[in-house]
Amino acid sequence: MGNEWIERWRDGRIGFHRDLAHPALLKHWPSLGVRPGTKVLVPLCGKSLDMRWLGQHDHPVLGIELAPLAIEQFVEEGPGMVSRYRQGGFDVTRQANVELWCGDFFHFHIDQAAEIGAFYDRAALIALPPATRQRYAFHLAQLTPPGACGLLISLTRPEGLGVGPPYHVSAEEVRERFEPNFRVTFVEQGEPEEGSGFRETIWSLVRRGPRQ
Template identity: 70%
Template structure:
């Protein structure tokens, strides 16, 4: 999976990348109730412009990305000095209020996520095959403190289309994967996209506390 992901970036096969901020982020983030200045975790972040949008609104951003190519493109397309260092399993680059950790999301330890108070997932869960999605949901829950909240964007494919990535994640699967550790609220379904047949669904997730 790692090598395939890197090849996609090297060959420019990044149709999943959006050249604009996701409109669902702009619509729904202000209503999530995320604390002002909370640090936002963005798993499998690519070079998403959504990270700059979050940073411009006062949120430190921690993006995790496997492909070095994606991180270098994000930095080259941005402005400001870049600082670099290594931490445990990750090569870290920082530009402004955005910190990008190059490595495996599943290697991110809870101690390294101590300051995280929110998350944003537009293309992480749907990039993972079914066997890895339960692991992802559990690991995300481990990294987030009670009360942490965020936005999850999933998609369904056209009837009869079972390909991927991106993979189809149904509403039933969202509840199955996340309800044990999160309060799950469905916010909206988008229109089915012409050509691809994809239809996005937007979810608000709030990390449950003990006994909830």
């Protein structure tokens, strides 16, 4: 799985990348009520401009990305001085208030996530095959404290239209994966994408406490 994504970046097969911040982020993030200054975790972040938008709205960002090329392109295409260091087995690249940790999301541990108070998933869950999505949801829960809010942008695809990635993730699966540890609220469903029929579904998630 990891090698496949590294090869995609190397070959320039990154049709999932958007040249602007995602409209759902702009529309729905403010309604989560995440306080300014709260650090936002962005798993499988690529070079998403959503991270710059979050940074510009007073949120330190911690993105985790397996492909070094994605991180290099992010800092090359953005303004600001770049610093690099190594921490907890990850190579970390920092530009402004965005820090990008290069490595496997599943190797990022709770002691490294002490400052995380919110999260954003635009294309992480749907990049993972079915066998890995349960593990992803559980690991995300481990990394986020009770009360942490997040926005999840999932995807459905017409039956018979290949397998993925991006993968089809039904509303039932979103609830099944996340409801054990999060309060899950359906927010919105987008219109079918012209040419592919893909439809994005938007969800807000709040990490449950031990008695919730």
